[in-house]
Amino acid sequence: MNLRSRQLPTVLIGLLATVCVAAFLVVVRPAGAAEAPVGLGTAESYAVLAGSAVTNTGSSVINGDVGVSPGFSITGFPPGTVNGVQHAAGAEALQAQIDLVTAYNDAAGRTPATSVAAELGGTILLPGVYTGATLEITGTVTLDAEGDPDAVFVIQSDSTMITATNSAVAFIGGANPCNVFWQVGSSATLGTGTSLQGTILALTSITANTGATVVGSLLARNGAVTLDNNVITRPDCADVTLPTTTTSATTTTGATTTTTGATTTTEVDDTTTSTTSTTPTGGTPTGGTPTGGTPTGGTPTGGTPTGGTPTGAFSGGVTSGTSSSSPGSPYGSLGTGQSASTPLAQTGTSALPATVAGTISLLMGAAIIALSRRRASKTH
Incomplete structure (x- = not known):
């Protein structure tokens, strides 16, 4: 057997070993654009x-x-030992909790998210957003920033996050613990001797068992944080502005009524209703809220109009001895609860517009004259 044939098995063994190692290291590349860090506020x-x-x-x-x-x-x-300040139920801690809620909701709402198996041990995660029903780390999960120190990792769990004894989160490619966020939908448990990097944002509680170390922060919204001979080091991170929530509220007091020519526009609760009517005689409508062309808020005053067209002014959104009808219209003056689109009962000529009443008077006079001439012609 020559030298080349002796070297061939060695090369094959090396290639096989490389393939086996690669098979156990799963690289996960998420979808979506680069993420911004999760702002923690105070x-x-x-x-x-x-x-x-x-x-x-x-x-x-x-x-x-x-x-x-x-x-x-x-x-x-x-x-x-606390190398910092302790805040128990004070204004500072209250504000920090308020900001934590905002940060938690921000992390939980990040999309698009790449689904991952519950077990993260043995995987390499590239920058992006990941989600799973639960999260577990047995062994080492590696976060690869691919040379970008600003690369952000958001790992979401719908329920729990549990690390096994002596498990670890390792960084390569310039990953930064300031930009790693573990959002946990219930509680997180760090096993004995675990080495974690990044900030845990837990809805309920966080337990760090004996000897676990964290380069990051343990932030629990509702429950307790339980420690046991741990070292927790908050990294020196740049301030990140919290996302803002804009709440739009519209409050309408009273109503705005604008009368121009023969068109009246009424705005109530951002709804505009247009009705056609003549400009009221003797004044401008004030005070009331006509909705849908229906004056409300009072009773017509000024007496019962007789012998022609009543005049006066609008007061309180209701006619006061004033006709809002158009010449030749079958509508009389409006009272409480009456709509400009509903014909009123007509009683004699007092409820009719002057033009209609005058026309009827002329017709009646002509009829009387004609009847008189007919009788006269018969007499002769």
């Missing part, structure tokens, strides 16, 4: 923030602020 200064209580056992070291709100219990310091 919660940024906290290494540990809880909703109900912060409890420590042993000589934990917390590099950053510790806070709780609306609860007020922070216990275990000493023997633990």
